[in-house]
Amino acid sequence: MKINNFFYKLKEVYRKLSVPQFTIVTGLFIIFFGTLILSSPLCSSSDVGLWEAFFTSTSAITVTGLTIIDVGVDLNIFGQILLAFMLLSGGLGLMAITTFLQGFVVKGTELRTRLDKGKTLDEFGVGGIGRTFQSIVITATSIISLGAIVLYFFGFLEIQNNWQRLWSSIFHSISAYNNAGFSLWSNSLQDYRSNFVVNIVFIFLIVMGGLGWRVIDDLWSNRKNLSYKRLSLHSRLVIRTSFSLIIFGSLGFFVIETLLNSQFFSDLNFFERVLSSIFETVSARTAGFTNFPISLNSISDTGLLLLMTLMFIGASTGGTGGGIKTTTFIALMAATRSTLRGQKDVIISNRLISDKVILKAVGITVGSLLFVLFMAMLLSTTNTFIKKESFTFLEILFTCISAFATVGFDIGLTAKLNHFGQFILIVGMFVGRLGILLLLSALWQALYRSRIERQKRIGYPKADLYV
Numbered sequence: 001m002k003i004n005n006f007f008y009k010l011k012e013v014y015r016k017l018s019v020p021q022f023t024i025v026t027g028l029f030i031i032f033f034g035t036l037i038l039s040s041p042l043c044s045s046s047d048v049g050l051w052e053a054f055f056t057s058t059s060a061i062t063v064t065g066l067t068i069i070d071v072g073v074d075l076n077i078f079g080q081i082l083l084a085f086m087l088l089s090g091g092l093g094l095m096a097i098t099t100f101l102q103g104f105v106v107k108g109t110e111l112r113t114r115l116d117k118g119k120t121l122d123e124f125g126v127g128g129i130g131r132t133f134q135s136i137v138i139t140a141t142s143i144i145s146l147g148a149i150v151l152y153f154f155g156f157l158e159i160q161n162n163w164q165r166l167w168s169s170i171f172h173s174i175s176a177y178n179n180a181g182f183s184l185w186s187n188s189l190q191d192y193r194s195n196f197v198v199n200i201v202f203i204f205l206i207v208m209g210g211l212g213w214r215v216i217d218d219l220w221s222n223r224k225n226l227s228y229k230r231l232s233l234h235s236r237l238v239i240r241t242s243f244s245l246i247i248f249g250s251l252g253f254f255v256i257e258t259l260l261n262s263q264f265f266s267d268l269n270f271f272e273r274v275l276s277s278i279f280e281t282v283s284a285r286t287a288g289f290t291n292f293p294i295s296l297n298s299i300s301d302t303g304l305l306l307l308m309t310l311m312f313i314g315a316s317t318g319g320t321g322g323g324i325k326t327t328t329f330i331a332l333m334a335a336t337r338s339t340l341r342g343q344k345d346v347i348i349s350n351r352l353i354s355d356k357v358i359l360k361a362v363g364i365t366v367g368s369l370l371f372v373l374f375m376a377m378l379l380s381t382t383n384t385f386i387k388k389e390s391f392t393f394l395e396i397l398f399t400c401i402s403a404f405a406t407v408g409f410d411i412g413l414t415a416k417l418n419h420f421g422q423f424i425l426i427v428g429m430f431v432g433r434l435g436i437l438l439l440l441s442a443l444w445q446a447l448y449r450s451r452i453e454r455q456k457r458i459g460y461p462k463a464d465l466y467v
Contacts, residue, residue, distance in 0.1 A: 024438075063286075065407070067414075087174055088140075091178025147176065152165055156168050190293070203279060212317060215239065237330050253280060256300060279291060325364075375424055399425070
């Protein structure tokens with residue numbers, strides 16, 4: 001009887017939660033149970049305790065890729081399979097999963113209400129629901145399967161054991177599509193730096209996952225008469241912005257590292273330099289795979305700054321990556337252009353962008369920037385290093401952006417931080433994956449629910465502010 005009362009009260013609590021609050025609570029529950037299972041002898045060795053499992057579980061659910069364990073050594077096959085499922089849960093859209101889960105918890109939910117919840121989640125830009133969850137799964141399964149097949153037959157040929165090659169192909173295909181950056185090898189993809197097939201497959205999977213389900217579905221719907229103009233404005237902007245960032249990012253990285261004679265290109269010919277530049281630029285868009293160790297010694301400060309910019313922008317809305325999103329970036333650039341031209345409205349491709357969208361883009365960017373700076377401040381002013389080693393602020397800021405944008409590039413700090421420092425990264429990964437606006441919305445609704453209702457019925461006089 002007491003158990004029934006407990007579940008009834010728990011159900012009532014869930015019923016009263018808003019969509020952002022429900023998503024955060026559900027995400028924490030998934031991380032909690034993932035931590036318990038991952039730390040058990042069934043999945044890992046004795047070197048993986050609760051803390052290591054907690055950090056890894058959070059990194060997997062947020063599809064970041066930062067880790068303080070060796071996945072291929074410390075986790076057995078069951079642990080690696082669990083990790084792959086966690087990557088799928090986080091990458092395919094934590095929002096989509098929790099919204100459908102809420103429909104089961106709160107029985108009797110009307111279709112209209114469930115659709116409104118889906119729209120609300122889409123507005124936060126963290127993994128859209130789209131028309132059906134089934135379509136999202138089919139799209140992801142098709143692309144992941146294609147990547148795994150090519151890697152098995154043409155990529156990982158050095159792996160002699162067929163079962164090991166098959167699992168390596170499947171795991172890395174899942175990780176790449178979900179922009180996670182987890183690898184079964186401690187040196188990531190360094191052994192395949194000059195392998196054209198492996199690099200191209202990973203680039204393809206990362207880009208497809210980063211574009212988002214909406215764009216892939218739009219392309220598929222227009223496949224019989226595919227034309228750039230027939231695509232929606234969202235798809236056109238995402239494709240144009242994504243590939244522009246890849247082209248100019250790759251070109252910039254290639255020129256910078258070549259002129260500065262960094263170690264990154266020291267043993268590569270021209271073709272391999274071009275391929276490596278494209279790979280690192282694409283990977284910086286929230287994937288986190290690397291084919292060469294990233295450090296202050298291997299990459300110039302200018303190159304690191306370029307990677308930080310790409311990481312902060314990230315993937316696209318509804319995709320498997322993080323960052324402020326490409327659509328947010330293009331909205332800010334369009335608003336800046338309109339301001340410089342003295343225009344009152346923001347126009348993109350002969351379409352008027354609403355003030356609500358621009359304000360949301362500003363809020364996401366400013367909130368994200370302040371949060372990253374706050375993370376960096378905590379790491380730089382607090383004694384968080386085990387051996388009190390001296391790290392530059394560039395290294396600290398790079399790591400904070402990598403965690404918040406769910407990239408997973410590790411410049412050497414993560415394993416050297418104590419639990420408090422790693423906890424800062426854990427919070428950064430969680431907030432970065434869910435979205436800064438969703439977190440603030442959940443907190444605001446919890447603290448000021450009555451004030452929100454009053455503000456909806458209040459009008460305010462206008463005033464001028466000089467900026």
